[in-house]
Structures are given as C-alpha cells and as structure tokens.
Amino acid sequence: MPYKAAMPTTYAVIMAGGSGTRFWPVSRSASPKQLTRIIGETTMIQATVARLQPLIPAERVLIITTAQLAVETRRQLPMLKPEQVIAEPVGRDTAACVALAGLIVERLSPGATMIMLPADQIIQPADSFQAALAAGVAVAQHGRLVTYGIVPRFPATGYGYLQLGEAHPAEGGIRVSRVARFVEKPDLERATQYLAAGNFRWNSGIFTWRTDVVLRELGVHCGWLTEALKPVAAAYGTPRFDAVLAEVYLPLKKVSIDYALMEHAKDVAAVEGDFAWDDVGSWDALPAHLPADASGTISRGETVAVGCSDCLLVSEPGAPLVAAANCHGLTIVATKDAVLVVPRGEGQAVKGIVDELGKRGRKELL
Amino acid sequence: MPYKAAMPTTYAVIMAGGSGTRFWPVSRSASPKQLTRIIGETTMIQATVARLQPLIPAERVLIITTAQLAVETRRQLPMLKPEQVIAEPVGRDTAACVALAGLIVERLSPGATMIMLPADQIIQPADSFQAALAAGVAVAQHGRLVTYGIVPRFPATGYGYLQLGEAHPAEGGIRVSRVARFVEKPDLERATQYLAAGNFRWNSGIFTWRTDVVLRELGVHCGWLTEALKPVAAAYGTPRFDAVLAEVYLPLKKVSIDYALMEHAKDVAAVEGDFAWDDVGSWDALPAHLPADASGTISRGETVAVGCSDCLLVSEPGAPLVAAANCHGLTIVATKDAVLVVPRGEGQAVKGIVDELGKRGRKELL
Helix, strand or coil: CCHHHHHCEEEEEECCCCCCCCCCCCECEEEEEHHHHCCCCCCCHHHHHHCCCCCCCCEEEEEEEEEEHHHHHHHHHCCHHHEEEEEEECCCHHHHHHHHHHHHHHHHHHCEEEEEEEEEEEECCCHHHHHHHHHHHHCCCCCEEEEEEECCCCCCCCCCEEEEEEEEECCCEEEEEEEEEECCCHHHHHHHHHHHCCCCCEEEEEEEEHCCCCCCCCCCCCCCCHHHHHHHHCCCCCCCCHHHHHHHEEEECCCCHHHHCCCCCCCCEEECCCCCCEEECCHHHHHHHHHCCCCCCEEEEEEEEEECCCEEEEEEECEEEEECCCCCCEEEEEEECCCCCCCCCHHHHHHHHHHHHHHHHCCCHH | CCHHHHHCCEEEEEEECCCHHHCCCCCCEEEEEHHCCCCCCCCHCCCCCHHCCCCHHHHEEEEEEEHHHHHHHHHHHCCHHHHHEEECCCCCCHHHHHHHHHHHHHHHHHCCCCEEEEECCCCCCHHHHHHHHHHHHHCCCCEEEEEECCCCCCCCCCCCEEEEEEEEEEEECEEEEEEEEEEECHHHHHHHHHHHHHHHEEECCCCCCCEEHHHHHHHHHHHHHHHHHHHHHHHCCCHHHHHHHHHHHHHCCCCCCCHHHHCCCCCEEEEECCCCCCECCCHHHHHHHCCCCCCCCCEECCEEEECCCCCCCECCCCCEEEEEECCCCCCEEECCEEEEEEEEECCHHHHHHHHHHHHHCCCCHH
C-alpha cells in the first residue's frame, strides 16, 4: 500500500450513536444497526474499524456513541482503550461531534488529519475505499474540507447529493472536484435528472480535514460550539471527562455539520467514491450485498426455502429455524423473541410494527 | 337432553394414532395434530372427549393410539384410567382398531353400542353433533352399521363420499338413509357433480354399531382378524395386555375398516350430519373455524399485523412474537424452534419443508 507510507498522522472518528429500529427485530434500541451482524460475520462497527485498519491503526480511532451503547461498543472493540469510546450523555447532532473530536485530536496530535465517518454503512471493496480515503487525506493537506461523493448507481431518493463544480487535480488517480452545492434528498424525478446530468454524487456523510482547518472554520461559522467544548477536550483522558462532557453537552443546541459548516464553507472538495456504498436504511438494502441462490433467495442462519424466489430469510443465532414454502419476494427475519414478515421493497413498513409494539408497551422487544 | 335418558349403554372409541406433519411446525412426530392446540384452548383430543361428554361419560371412553404417543395422551386426559388408553405397538390400520375395541367393549358390557371416531376433527356446534350421534345410536339398535354423512358445503376433493340410497325413517328429526355406495376422493369435476346431485355426503369416518353386530359382521368378512384379537381382549385390564397385544399385532395384516367391512356389508345406514365438520388436513383449513378481524386476518398467540389482509398468524406459547407488515394471504406460524411461512391455499407445500428437514437429519424438528 504505497499511500500508507506517505500518510500524515490521521485519526478516524466514527459516529456510532444511531438508534434506528429499521432493522427490527434484529436492531433494538439497546443494539442498533451498527452493533448487529446484519451483514457479514462481524458487526457493522467492527467491520468499519477493520476496513480502516490498513490506513488508521486502532490507537488512532475514536468512537462517539451514546451512554446507553458505550458498554456494548467497548465490548465489541476490545482493541480500543475505554477512553477511545466517547459516550455522549445526550445526542447533540453532528456539529458537536466534529467540534469535540477535532479538539481532542488536535490536543493529542496538533495538525493531525481526521476522517469522520458513520459506523453503519456497507462499503465494498475495502481497498477502493481505502484508496479514496488516502486521496482525501492528501487533498485535506491543502486546507480543504473533503467529502466523498459516491458515483450514483440508480436514482436514489433516500440520499442527499453533492453537485460537483470545477475539477481539482486528481489524487492517486482518483477524481477530485470542488463541491458546488449540497442537495437535499430529491424526489424521483430530480434524482433521475441528477443521474443523467453526470455531475451529481451521493453524499456519503464521510469527511476528511486537518483538525486545525476544521476548528478554524468552525470558529468562523459556529464559534460558540468550539468555545463551549474546549473544557471537555481538556478533560479528555481524565476521570473528570464524563462529568465535564455532561455539563457542557446538556445545554448545547443541536446542529448538523452540514448546516453548521459544510454548506457555508468556501473550499469543500469531493473525492470520488467509485465503490459499492449503502447506508442500509432497511432490510430491502441487504439483498444487493449478499449472495443469492439460483432462485434469487438469500439466506442467513438456518433456513429452508422450498419453491421460493427472491426472498430474504434470516434466522439469527438462537432464533427458530426459518422455513418458507412457495413464497416470493418476502423478507422473513427471526430472532429469539420476534419474527418479522414483510414484502421486499416495503421494508419501511417495519416502522408500523415498531410503533404498535410501543403502544402496547412491549419495550423489551424494541 | 332428552336422548340421554333413553340411550343404551354406549362406548366411544377414539382413534388417536395419527402422526401427520401437515401442521408442522406445531405438529411433530411426538405431538401430532390431535395432541396440539391448533384450534381452541384445548388440544383436539381433549376437545373430542369433551364433545362426547353429555352422551358418553369418561369411564366409557377408549383411546387407541401408538406406544410413542400414549404417555402424552394419558397426560392430556387425566380423567381416563391408564388402561383406557390403548397403545398399539405398531399401526395395523382401522379394521384392527375396530375389532380390538369391539372385543374389549363386548367383554366390558355385552351388547353395548360403540361409536368409533377420529381424535382430530373440527366439529361445531357440539349439540348438533351430539344429536346426530344419539340418532346413530338409535339406528344401530336395529342392527345396522351406522356412518355419518356430512352435508357437503363445497365440492371437496380431499374427502371420500357416501352415495345415499333409499330413506330410512328419520331418528329424532334427523335424516337417515341407506348407503348405496362408498366413493373414493373424487376430482373436482366429480365433486362438483356430487354436490349438484344432492344425494352425496362427505364420509366423516365416524361409525356407530352394536358390538355384537360389528363383531358378527367382521366374523363374516374378516374372521381371521377377530380370531387373532380375542386373546388381546381377554388380557385387557391385566398386566399382560401390552405383551399380548404386541405378540398378536406384529404379524397382523393392515386392512382398513372401509375395505374390510363397510364396502361389503349389506345394511349400512348414513345418519345426516348437518354441522360444520373438517378433518383439517392443513393450515388452510383453520381460517374457516376461527374468528377473523376486519381485514380477514386471524391471530393466535401474540402477533402484530400492520397493513395485512387474509393472513393466519400463529405464535405458539413460548414462541417469538409474530409481526407482519403489508402481507396478504399468508400463513405464518412460529414455534419456539421453527417458523413457517407459506401462502394460504398452499398449505400442502409444508410437506416439502418436512422432507427437506428429514434429508438434513433434523429429527428434533420433525
């Protein structure tokens, strides 16, 4: 890996506080998507850390999660020291994560570069991703705020887009452009236009910047946030950390990094991400990333499919065997305490089940 | 119940050795349909005994089951003495059951009447059934072999039929006819003709006769069978019973009572059964007998249905909750170790799953 030798000191900050129930019954409030083995043999957060390894050693990984999830997160990542998993007492959106992580990284290694990324994305293959990250780290050395724009494969309405502006010099053979505009999730008509136009990319929510640069920019656009968080960074690694964090965090206003900074910053670059990327918003996202049998049916765990086609059958460890006969286009997921059946393409309907269980007070199932 | 006072001494003999897996995953080889709560709050065999109670007290009930099922059968029917549950070491078809039960009943109460019936039928309402049985008992006093012909509700291809001949006098207001012919399971065209013709009835597999009459008739048509079984009946109620039964039963030829006797006997009468009757051959039979919600969905156990229609959702005690969203016309059944999903109307496809599990050597699931 030639880029590795040349890499400046780089930290990865993984945002892992998500609490979705879109993968119910596997994902629960106490074990959301990033902590589950929805795909692969490891959990999504384990896969995220592993995917960074050739570039970022474990000692330069920070995880930002919630107090509720911190114990399980530390358990899943035993190579991290406890303080590398930061437990937010309450969620204060992504700008606070960036500012806090930036201040901590700057304290640990002044002038270091940091990569911010979510814990719950499917990215394949890892080497294309690592090459894009290395290119982003190089671009960030010029003082640019770097995002990664995924080449769209279909007119997705579930993602935001980046409209590309003029080209920057390529980095390690990877295309780099100025970001002309951040675009909200479009309707299908617009998404189709974006795909045809050729200069739109999916907004991956992955960023790279030098900490001194991002802190300076945050100081310009959002100075109250970095000021508030300085005492927290100062307490990092001490027994007072959680207490100081709680004191500062509770009164903070919630702002996203897109709104606080990226949409206003002058010099945002997009590094091209030409790899399979998915933020897997529901069970429907999985089949694209898992091998199917000749009938189009995908199985995880112990299952039996007789006369079925295009089904996704999941039996989690400890769950009953899942058997389907003559079923077509169904998602069937069994855990030890709940079974889900929903047609493929209608995975969002899981929300209705979760809402109903909430009404019934069945918190242990949520 | 006016018929009760006038009833001659009558025994009920319940054939309960069935071992089907058509209700997999609820029915298993160790707990077939008759021993499960597929419908109602009691098992089918418990419901069968309860349904007879106003006519036949528990002390005049005999159960014929297999050695494998006898322990669980006795457990479910604690009001019966152990010897009232006869455990066949191997199945030798229905003629052997009739001959054995007839010899035992004749020994216990010479000249008594006996009702033979399966343990795994849905019959509603109980009082119409009891009235038909009482009529059958009365008809049997004239020396006739009585069957019960169910008024067909649709052109069923899964049942045998009785073609009715000339009318006998009605009994207690219930129609009685000579049986002109026993008819095998027809194809749909023939079944439709039978329904239109008006003189065909579903063959319920329920019989009533005086024991002296049925033993005399068996002696004529199948003398080797009654001869062979006499020593078994003589040992009934003694510690030698199971040993004698095994010794006699093992070499016996398998013959059905229809083939051995009913199709040859001269004086077979059909008592009209004008009640809901179902031998519930698969999960598809259940919805007709269970209350549905406004969407046509039927639930047993803890289930959640959101945006569903015409589904059958079953969560057995100890099984995961069953949740379905936007599903239509599906049967979903969860037990603690297996989940079944199959479209309604295709319940026979369960056989393919059972076969596959057999191939995999998963005996504990069968």
